[in-house]
Amino acid sequence: MSLLDEIEAAIPSLRRYAHALMRDRDAADDLVQDSLERALSRRHLWRGDGPVRAWMFRILLNLHRDGLRQAPRRHLVAVESLPKEPAGPERQEAHMDLREVQAAIGRLPDDQRRALLLVALEGMSLAEAATLLDIPEGTLVSRLGRARAALREMTGRTAPQKKEGRA
């Protein structure tokens, strides 16, 4: 498979990640388009030292960070304006309200959202995700823990304080 083919093959997961990261189709497509442009324009510099997909994720993450600095509040505002549905802790149904999850993802701090989606959505290993984010694995683990706990709380599914079962 040529490098160009590998780049193309990485696009679907890049798109999935970008859409979850931005929660805005146009912004996500723009981010992938810019990433693709960057990857293609420097593919002659590609040294073949690792998976192409990881390289492209790294490019996307760099662009995402750069872009956020330029318009730091843009997406946050959109998400904050979504109606909040405070849910009781008794809600333990098997499926989560997807809209609520989507809004909760948007309220996570950027670093937590980037980390959580690499692992929870893209199925990357802790080692892979830590390398991509340039952070130690221990930092990633606590970031994931915080992200998952925040998500659980925001979707009204906090761990019950008074245990109904026997511990």
Place this chain on the structure above:
Amino acid sequence: MTGPEPIREEDLVAYHSGALDTAARDALSARIAADPAARATLAEWDRQDAALAALYGPVAEEPLPAAHRALLAAATTPPRRPTAQLLAAALALLAIGSTAGWFAAGARAPGVHAFTIADDALRAHVTYVAEVVHPVEVAADQADHLVQWLSKRLGHAIKAPDFAAEGFRLMGGRLLPGDKSPAALFMYEDDTGRRLTLYALPEGGAENSAFQFMSYGETQGFYWHDAGLSYAVIGDLDRDRLRTIALAAYDQLI
């Protein structure tokens, strides 16, 4: 009330991410089996993953947008070789190399003007690293012209240091407005597209200073003053790597 110590969250994260070896996994499985709170947490995390897959999984099945396909189609024609690497390698390397003890020597608290420089350098960095189409005014393939032009406008001989050893190539540079004199900005990029900038501003009266570290969220930098010029190296790198690059700049700009 649960008897043994509760399972640590980091262990649950490692367990859930499949990061444990068989022995550790088996040991933890037994403890989880006896811990309803841990089981509930893991089940909740499974539901989170399922919700994410339901929300965004279908995106990966969609046909690629036309704009992406157009880029790929255009890329089937071979790219032209960049001259940036050659130029970067050819840049004179005036490494005097005596950085030992330098941090200790002449260290002083940064003055107000130092913060102004840090702030200006940071704003220039943030403004231009995000630029996709026009990140630099003069590209690295005209590096000689760039350096001569900036030296003339700043009234100081200035160079674009070579950070190839750190994996960063010169992209080019631009002239920026400054307080009393224009400032120069050089931009560098690694092969993942991560960018860093070197900012230089003539500052006649300022005293030489040790490296000062600054941090603004994920963006960090070192700035210093040396022989009539104030410098800042700024990027989204960890502090040690950035320090190595700043030292390389210092050595080459001396």
